[in-house]
Amino acid sequence: MMLRILFSAPTALWEEYRTPLRQALAEAGIAAEITTATEAPDEIDYVVFAPRGGLSDFSPFTRAKAVLSLWAGVETVTGNPTLTQPLCRMVDAGLEEGMVEWVTGQVLRHHLGLDRYICATGPHWDQRVPPLARDRTVAVLGLGELGWVSARALAALRFRVLGWSRTPRALPGIECRHGTDGLRPVLEAAEILVLLLPRTPETEGLLDAERLSWLPEGAVLLNPGRGALIDEAAVLAALDAGRLGHATLDVFQTEPLPPDHPFWQHPRVTVTPHVASETRPASASRVIAENVxxxxxxEALLFRVDRARGY
Incomplete structure (x- = not known):
């Protein structure tokens, strides 16, 4: 039987996915017609979805067996009352590998104090020797797929890695804590803090002024997760007060980050433009094909979203 798959995403993504998605479906032995047109929605078997593609009402897709997101974050669609079909978020090898590379690169940058040399404008014979990784504590908030693989990579470099999640996790090589009671001791020990939580009502603004005050003085904040996880004004205040030593931020409440935002000019803020990890069309297409x-x-779908938890 020939399946009909709607690709609902910005036009630029269709150009990137057109060939790899067709190839992945063919390799999986799936006969499918892929369309970008929303006519005859009751004939669509699957919806491949990304925000800003024009689709907001899923109710006409009465035959659709699943909505397959191209993004890891699904917070923009989980609350849509018209979305009654199973929803799957994107988890692919390219996404994980990219995040691990960004996180480990930034952790090592701050652990080794490389900015002292990279940013020096003249002779700078500074022989301060950094501690070994085993003597540095890195905390990872969020132990889903991206948080777990990042924590595992840091542990492999011999950092002491603390992990925190809303619900209990047991992961080899990671000192795991969970829940409200577990958060403060993790933050109090975090010399370098990595945020990889999903955006949910419970995590929005999680890192506020009070919780920032729990960090060791001079701690480094890395946020490649979600911009809404931090209170931006509180982060700036903590930097100005010396509570935070540096903030390296890849995601923001407003993107692109406005040109007049104080993060751009702050001497202890590094801005990267939402490039920590990106879904790769070839590997993501194979995930879509496998779920189809x-x-x-x-069989059970991969990475199906729990609507109650929001991820």
Whole structure:
């Protein structure tokens, strides 16, 4: 049977996915017609979705067996009352590898104090020797797929890694804490803090002035997760007060980050423009094809979103 798949995403993404998605479906043995047109929605079997593609009402897609997101973050769509079909977020090898590279690169940059040399404008014979990784504590808030692989990579470099999640986790090589009671001791020990939580009502503004005050003086904040996780004004105040030593931020409440935002000019802020990790069309297409194959075979979908938790 020929399946009909709607690709609902910005035009630029269709140009990137057109060939890899067709190839991945063919390799999975799936006969499918991919369309970008929303006519005859009751004939669509699957929706491949990214925000800003024009689709906001899922109710006409009465035959659709799943909505397959191209993004890891699904907070923009989980609350949509018209979305009654199973929703799957994107987790692919390219996304994980990119995040691990960004996180480990930034952690090592701050652990080794490389800015002292990279940013020096003249002779700078500074022989301060950094501690070994085993003597530095890095905390990772969020132990989903991206948080876990990043924490594992840091532990492999012999950092002492603390992990925190809303619910209990047990991960080899990681000292795991959870829940409200577990957060403060993790923050109090975090010389370098990495935020990789999903955006949910419970995590919005999680890192506010009070919780920033729990960090060791001079701690470094890395946020490649979600811009809404931090109180931006509180972060700036903590930097100015010396509570934070540096903030390296990849995600923001408003993107692109406005040119007049104080993060751009602050001497202890590094801005990277939401490039910590990006979904790669080739590997993501294989995840989409595998979920279509699973649904057609009556198997459990990969990375299905728990609506109650929001991820």
């Amino acid at each position: 194959r699973r649904a057609e075979a009556g």
